[in-house]
Amino acid sequence: MASCPDLVGVPDTLDGQRWSRTLLGVYREGGGTLQALQKEGIGDSDGILQPSGTAEARGDAMTTVVSLRGVQIYPGLLSPQMQANLVEDLRACARQAPFFTPVTASGKAMSVRLTSAGQMGWVSDRRGYRYERRHPSGAEWPAIPDIVLGLWRDLVSGERDPDCCLINYYGEGTKMGLHQDRDEADFQWPVLSISLGDEGLFRVGNTTRGGKTESVWLRSGDVLLMGGDARLVYHGVDRIRFGSSRLLPQGGRINLTCRVVT
Numbered sequence: 020m021a022s023c024p025d026l027v028g029v030p031d032t033l034d035g036q037r038w039s040r041t042l043l044g045v046y047r048e049g050g051g052t053l054q055a056l057q058k059e060g061i062g063d064s065d066g067i068l069q070p071s072g073t074a075e076a077r078g079d080a081m082t083t084v085v086s087l088r089g090v091q092i093y094p095g096l097l098s099p100q101m102q103a104n105l106v107e108d109l110r111a112c113a114r115q116a117p118f119f120t121p122v123t124a125s126g127k128a129m130s131v132r133l134t135s136a137g138q139m140g141w142v143s144d145r146r147g148y149r150y151e152r153r154h155p156s157g158a159e160w161p162a163i164p165d166i167v168l169g170l171w172r173d174l175v176s177g178e179r180d181p182d183c184c185l186i187n188y189y190g191e192g193t194k195m196g197l198h199q200d201r202d203e204a205d206f207q208w209p210v211l212s213i214s215l216g217d218e219g220l221f222r223v224g225n226t227t228r229g230g231k232t233e234s235v236w237l238r239s240g241d242v243l244l245m246g247g248d249a250r251l252v253y254h255g256v257d258r259i260r261f262g263s264s265r266l267l268p269q270g271g272r273i274n275l276t277c278r279v280v281t
């Protein structure tokens with residue numbers, strides 16, 4: 020098994036730092052990609068990874084990492100253009116592996132519609148929930164879009180790509196109850212999440228059920244990592260502000276979560 024990503028275990032040290040983004044590289048102010056900085060422990064001493072000029076001079080938008088109970092949030096990390104490109108990529112994914120409404124083992128339909136990209140996809144039906152190598156139609160899952168893989172490699176690890184990128188679609192009135200992501204074999208790997216479209220109220224609880232919770236509105240282009248001590252926090256989406264973004268012509272919210280499964 021590949022070693023655990025360098026980010027895990029040190030996420031709190033990132034809190035409050037400022038980051039800029041280039042096309043597929045995510046840079047800390049002062050130079051170095053996140054992954055390289057984590058590996059070196061200090062940074063990019065020879066400057067090879069340092070993008071030329073200051074972030075402001077390059078016109079990069081800056082984002083400050085914030086931590087909500089150890090969940091690392093990068094507000095607005097994906098530029099509007101990258102968001103639009105990613106939506107195009109997701110349209111192609113959905114042509115190969117259409118969104119479906121998952122049903123719980125008790126027969127209750129979930130309110131999100133979902134599909135996946137990658138080697139494995141998450142499915143739920145009367146037999147329960149699990150990762151499967153094929154879409155319920157029998158089709159292969161599409162490849163994970165490059166923009167998503169680039170973010171994973173920058174923010175998590177270049178050693179191993181995620182097996183699954185779960186694609187959730189939240190229409191008007193859709194929510195997702197508090198849960199843990201624990202269908203994966205190795206919790207050393209974080210879950211990387213990307214929000215697109217309408218704003219969603221994301222609630223974070225504790226690593227055990229119950230207790231106080233805190234919430235944050237996630238906006239289009241926000242990226243977050245649940246890793247380290249926050250890998251198994253309960254989380255969910257209480258509601259979306261339908262129509263708050265113009266990214267998706269029909270409205271709604273898309274959330275992508277990348278996971279190492281096996």
Ligand SMILES: O=C(O)CCC(=O)C(=O)O
Pocket residue numbers: 185187195200212219221237254255256274276
């Ligand atoms: O939509 C979100 O922001 C979270 C999605 C989620 O928790 C999941 O798919 O497991």
Ligand SMILES: [Fe+2]
Pocket residue numbers: 198199200254
């Ligand atoms: Fe989740």
